[in-house]
Amino acid sequence: MRIETTRFGTIDVPEERVISFPRGLIGFPHTTRYVLLDHPGGGPFRWLQSADAPAVAFAVTDPRLFFEDYRVPVSREDLQAIGLEDAAEAAVVVILVVPKDPESITANLLGPVVINARDRIAAQIVLESGTYTTRHRIFERGAAAPC
Amino acid sequence: MLVLSRGPEQTICIGDDVEVTVLDVRGDCVRIGIRAPQSVAVHRKEVFLAIREENQRAARTEGEILEGALRMLRAGEVKR
Numbered sequence: 001m002r003i004e005t006t007r008f009g010t011i012d013v014p015e016e017r018v019i020s021f022p023r024g025l026i027g028f029p030h031t032t033r034y035v036l037l038d039h040p041g042g043g044p045f046r047w048l049q050s051a052d053a054p055a056v057a058f059a060v061t062d063p064r065l066f067f068e069d070y071r072v073p074v075s076r077e078d079l080q081a082i083g084l085e086d087a088a089e090a091a092v093v094v095i096l097v098v099p100k101d102p103e104s105i106t107a108n109l110l111g112p113v114v115i116n117a118r119d120r121i122a123a124q125i126v127l128e129s130g131t132y133t134t135r136h137r138i139f140e141r142g143a144a145a146p147c
Numbered sequence: 148m149l150v151l152s153r154g155p156e157q158t159i160c161i162g163d164d165v166e167v168t169v170l171d172v173r174g175d176c177v178r179i180g181i182r183a184p185q186s187v188a189v190h191r192k193e194v195f196l197a198i199r200e201e202n203q204r205a206a207r208t209e210g211e212i213l214e215g216a217l218r219m220l221r222a223g224e225v226k227r
Contacts, residue, residue: 007210023188027199028206040210043217059208066227081185097201098208102216103225108205111198124202126194134201139216139225 003035006055007047011037018051019120022081025095026111026124031056034122036093046093048113060093063107066138072112078125082116091115095124096138106135 001015013035021032033051044065050056063070074087084090092114094107109132115122151159158168164184171178181189190198219225 022186025202026188026190026195027202039213039217041214041217043220045213045217056206057208058202058205059213077185095202095205096208096213097204098212098216100212102212102219105216108198108201110194111201124198126190126198134197139220139227 001051003049003051004054005049005057007057008037008040008049013051016120019115019122021122021124023123025058025113026126028056036060045096048093048095059096059098060113061096061107061138063092063094063109063112066107067109067136070109070132072114072125072127073129074114074125075128078114078123082114082121082123083119084116089116089118091117097135103139105138107138108134109136110134 001013001018003011003013005011017035019034019036021034024030024032031050031053034048035051037047037049039045039047039059044061046060048058048060072087072090072092074090079085079087079090082090092112094109094112097106097108099105109127111124111126111134113122113124153159153169155169155172158166160166165187166182168180168182169177170180183189216225
């Protein structure tokens with residue numbers, strides 16, 4: 001499938017890599033097909049690129065790389081919505097906001113994206129626990145071993 | 148805005164397939180049960196607005212800035 005994108009030009013993606021978001025993302029209800037692309041420069045970042053709207057793409061990451069204790073208790077209703085029965089089968093990514101100062105990148109841990117990778121159905125869910133917000137910084141300032 | 152008075156265990160139907168039931172009233176807090184098809188997302192409004200705003204900010208992410216973050220991460224200027 002050929003997808004027009006603002007950031008990556010025209011890309012060819014196998015049909016079976018298209019992920020369906022029946023409800024869209026929150027605030028983007030009509031954009032219901034996405035593909036997960038590796039960031040061209042590698043590293044821990046990926047892109048959730050809309051297959052319908054060229055300009056709509058979200059930088060995402062695997063939350064476990066940055067937040068060891070992060071847990072996503074997916075409700076039965078949310079699991080059913082993506083065709084799963086067991087929360088352990090859901091893949092999770094979180095959406096990043098990347099401001100001009102990259103050190104201030106934040107991850108939305110309140111509204112993670114859960115993916116049924118087998119059937120390629122996904123949804124953005126809202127966690128009920130009061131622990132998380134929409135803005136958690138992913139980096140600490142300071143020297144560390146390069147990865 | 149349509150305004151209806153309902154007591155505990157009374158329900159409002161919205162269209163053919165959405166039901167909103169008042170379960171319990173305690174002081175200034177009302178517990179509400181909602182039955183809706185899976186295609187209808189139901190959220191607390193303030194949470195919905197916060198996540199929508201964050202998604203709209205996130206959708207403006209530029210590749211070059213993410214690349215800058217990756218360079219800083221690799222150079223050890225920031226850590227996880």
